[in-house]
Amino acid sequence: MPAKLKDLKTQFKTIVVSDIHLGTKGSKAKEVARFLKQYSCENLILNGDIIDGWQLKKSGSWKRKHTRFFNRMLKMIDQDNTKVFYLRGNHDDFLDQILPLQIGNLSIQMDMIYESCGKKYFITHGDIFDSITSNLRWIAYLGDMGYTFLLWLNRQVNYHRRKRGLPYFSLSQFIKGKVKSAVSYVDQYETELAKMAMAKGCDGIICGHIHKAEDRNIDGVHYLNSGDWVESMSALAEDHNGNWQLIYYNEIDFKSSSSVVSMPKPASSDIKIVAFSKPQSNPGLSDFM
Template identity: 60%
Template sequence: MKTYYKTIILSDIHLGIRNSRVKEAVDFLSHHKCDTLILNGDIIDGWQLRKSGEWKKKHTSFFRIIMKYMHKYNTKVIYLRGNHDDFLDEILPFSFGQFIIKRHHILQSADKKYYVVHGDIFDTVTTKLKWLAKLGDIGYTFLLWLNRHYNHYRTKRGLPYYSLSQVVKAKVKSAVSFISDYEEQLCEVAAANHCDGVICGHIHQAADKTINNIHYLNSGDWVETMSALVETENGEWNIVYYNEWLQQQTPAETTYTTVQNTATYFPSLTPELL
């Protein structure tokens, strides 16, 4: 039986990079249904596909389930442009039936309004210094690769997991300051647009908090945290982590095997890596 939500929001799937957890994203969507599905940026990683990426069957399967949502459940699908799928700039705004592509969206949730945006426009590295952002993206991909192989070595020797990304984050004090400033700027924009909250992605760090009387929500990503935002019929918002959800399912209900909780292993890194 599929779980119903009024709204489901996913972001930062990064289709095209090796570390994209697209199979898990498809599995999650296949067990749920909703009235509105918001894909909040960086769904397709155009940067990687331009370089050396390859479009695979699993990427097509993601969009097949999106089409199933529209056809079977009459779901409205809103795709918001991110920095890694900036190729969408050439067709914005775009609308075809239940499918809409645009930069931002105002979402009515119960008696509140939310400003929904990917969030890269408030990151000066990705907007003004794209060459530096892409250089950081290479570093991020390398760190994921190094972390995977290093911990494979440790596992073979019976050693516990060791997160290289935590070490990196601990040594870069500006990371915490950046995230705090980023969140505050988004909340200021929400207030300026007469909204009660803001919903974003971009920094790969799921969150549900209140900042200066503005409800701040971040959907996380499907590279590290594997998380989604869901809205119930009464306007209540929750963060759903794929691995926690998977553990609650019976074997007959699951279609994908359990994977390691990368939210623990890959905490959000510096803005230059996003």
């Protein structure tokens, strides 16, 4: 007897999530765990800022829902034999002390090169390309404080919007889109990462860091950004034919079986993961991302 549709999971080759910021009030830990329960994959790439060490040192706190995210990850390893790659971000720079490390299907490293379906992608959190925070860490912390306040204000705004029956509104994304310096920063950031991919002989680059999900072509380089799980709640997913797509949590119909469709899986996998790099002496840091 065939399995019921509601029991099927969409099967991807690879899923990339970043910027969950576990340990902060703004982290959508419950949502990302539910998202990962909806799908299965051969490779799960956690592309930096999964744990927010900066906030945990100050005013952050660890909740049960934050632990549940790692419980979901461990179940994926155990039940689906998923390979998990945790790449170091700037907010979880405490990982520098143990990089690189591999325990079973879990690898913790600085960055990686991912090869699939004849394409090669350089995967990095992206903070190393932020020249401001690479050299002036105190500015990074000031920026982090400002962003934390903005997220608090965002929660107040959306609380009142929900009471009025209005949809979620990202105040920080709105402000970033209006401030010319922020728009210029994002454009320069994306261009510089595309150049880095070309320098490494890669067809594309996959990053996070700036909390802006994207899938576009920059001078012949496939630029992919997984977004974040503080505001946009987005992830990148690759099917078994090498096609990438952005998935937004708020667009998933969890009640409908139509959003849970099993995708065809090839007889053999052609994934190749290479180039585990060691931490550098001057790791990049972000202003607030």
